[in-house]
Amino acid sequence: MNFDITVEIRGVDGVADPEGRTIERALGSLGFGGASQVHVGKTITFALVADDATVAKATATQMCERLLANPVIERYEITVTLRP
């Protein structure tokens, strides 16, 4: 079965987000005063062949632990969708 996997990765609370802070300052400089709490994360999407959704999710979790995310400073959220 073919699945579409979406992995949302962002920093755990308390970890510095320098890119977010820079964007926040830049938005202010451009006159967009109302924005705050800017955070930047990463979204990785891919197609995955797996026996069923449970296996797909387990595989994606392993991928995150071993390569895609750094569990010490990042948390990730995996969405599995059956490809039509």
Place this chain on the structure above:
Amino acid sequence: MNFDITVEIRGVDGVADPEGRTIERALGSLGFGGASQVHVGKTITFALVADDATVAKATATQMCERLLANPVIERYEITVTLRP
């Protein structure tokens, strides 16, 4: 009113995604053979003060055009949620 804004940014179709290709190869090297079409995008979230949802969306669109995205090679999707 306070809104939560999520901006999903990814490359337009046809633009090279070297980070995605690198991840795809690395997943293969780690034994995860079933993954393909890997794409990497960016998610920017922030809080925004605006009069209503329409103004919030328009402001976020301007932010994307002027700073957050590069409309030549990236497309973006804005989600506006009223903060409870």
